[in-house]
Amino acid sequence: MINVLNILSKYDGNYPLINAQAALDKNKFRCIVCYLRGADDGNNGLEKQGCKAIYLNVDRKKAYWYNYHMVSKIRQIIDEENIDIINCHRRRSTEAGVAASLLSKVNPAIFSTIHGLRRSKSFFRKLREFFVNKKLAGIICISYGVRDYVVKTSWLLNERKIAVIQNGLPFEEFTVDRVKAESRKAVLPDVGAKYWFGNIGRLTDVKNQKTLITAFAKFVETTPDSILLIAGEGPLESDLKNLVDNFGIKDKVFFLGFRKDIPQILNALDIFIIPSLREGLCLALLEAMAAGLPVIASDVGGIPEVFGKAKMGKLIKPLDTEGLAMAINELISLPEKTFKEIGANSRDRALTDFSSARMKKGYEELFESVFAK
Numbered sequence: 001m002i003n004v005l006n007i008l009s010k011y012d013g014n015y016p017l018i019n020a021q022a023a024l025d026k027n028k029f030r031c032i033v034c035y036l037r038g039a040d041d042g043n044n045g046l047e048k049q050g051c052k053a054i055y056l057n058v059d060r061k062k063a064y065w066y067n068y069h070m071v072s073k074i075r076q077i078i079d080e081e082n083i084d085i086i087n088c089h090r091r092r093s094t095e096a097g098v099a100a101s102l103l104s105k106v107n108p109a110i111f112s113t114i115h116g117l118r119r120s121k122s123f124f125r126k127l128r129e130f131f132v133n134k135k136l137a138g139i140i141c142i143s144y145g146v147r148d149y150v151v152k153t154s155w156l157l158n159e160r161k162i163a164v165i166q167n168g169l170p171f172e173e174f175t176v177d178r179v180k181a182e183s184r185k186a187v188l189p190d191v192g193a194k195y196w197f198g199n200i201g202r203l204t205d206v207k208n209q210k211t212l213i214t215a216f217a218k219f220v221e222t223t224p225d226s227i228l229l230i231a232g233e234g235p236l237e238s239d240l241k242n243l244v245d246n247f248g249i250k251d252k253v254f255f256l257g258f259r260k261d262i263p264q265i266l267n268a269l270d271i272f273i274i275p276s277l278r279e280g281l282c283l284a285l286l287e288a289m290a291a292g293l294p295v296i297a298s299d300v301g302g303i304p305e306v307f308g309k310a311k312m313g314k315l316i317k318p319l320d321t322e323g324l325a326m327a328i329n330e331l332i333s334l335p336e337k338t339f340k341e342i343g344a345n346s347r348d349r350a351l352t353d354f355s356s357a358r359m360k361k362g363y364e365e366l367f368e369s370v371f372a373k
Contacts, residue, residue: 143302
């Protein structure tokens with residue numbers, strides 16, 4: 001039995017991706033998850049699938065590798081649970097995991113899973129990563145785009161330490177047959193527009209809803225029987241609503257806030273649009289694909305490899321409002337049969353190449369290979 005400890009910076013509610021990553025073969029692995037911050041809310045799917053979850057509930061300002069009290073607690077978990085492999089998610093967890101392992105009586109193999117891209121790294125961050133990386137058995141990148149970023153921004157990194165395990169999700173709730181008209185009535189009962197477009201994600205600069213709204217404002221000049229749904233919360237909500245008001249399209253853009261009925265929302269749409277400035281591997285994109293939607297997405301980070309050679313929509317430059325408006329128009333102008341084929345290609349691509357089962361197999365094979373050494 002291989003004992004695996006996942007360390008995450010924060011528990012912020014049930015997270016299907018982490019649930020899937022920790023759902024390893026119970027005949028071979030025993031998985032424990034430790035959250036540096038956050039408290040148990042009784043809704044963590046990890047515990048329901050048999051994983052032990054530990055909540056350190058450390059204050060945000062104290063959740064660093066030099067917090068001896070926190071690091072000692074992690075060290076205690078490593079020793080008491082006889083941990084063989086530590087998988088640290090993101091930088092802060094990686095630094096804490098490495099520090100704890102240095103105090104531990106056992107000698108676990110440590111991995112760092114890199115989930116996304118940063119605009120830049122400071123000199124001191126690169127210096128810290130240089131020393132931390134030397135203590136790692138491996139670096140797991142959730143896309144080849146992230147791998148390229150890690151290689152480019154790291155000092156003297158042994159590239160043989162890097163493994164790419166693309167994110168995957170359980171898609172069952174997104175493949176349920178639903179009637180589009182009923183989904184639309186459930187999401188926006190008083191709206192009867194012909195074309196529905198949508199975006200799901202945090203309302204932040206990096207998700208680039210500003211470009212989406214600008215492009216949509218141009219598009220509706222010629223196709224007024226259209227609406228745009230934006231689901232999510234974030235610091236730019238007020239600014240984005242002001243932008244909508246300035247364009248005079250308040251009756252065509254709907255901010256839905258935080259929603260739990262994402263499968264229903266996706267089924268109401270005709271096209272899903274994600275014009276992010278940076279993406280490691282966009283989970284919202286995978287969900288839209290699994291729902292059978294044609295997609296328009298930025299040609300950045302891990303998104304092009306999600307498209308691969310599949311004909312499932314359009315890749316655009318993230319700040320090209322003209323190009324985005326044209327891409328929307330090109331897709332809705334396609335013959336109905338071709339449009340449906342693109343949606344089917346999108347779903348097939350998600351279910352075949354980005355399933356949680358495929359991702360889980362990648363983690364199992366990697367951990368087994370290290371444990372066998």
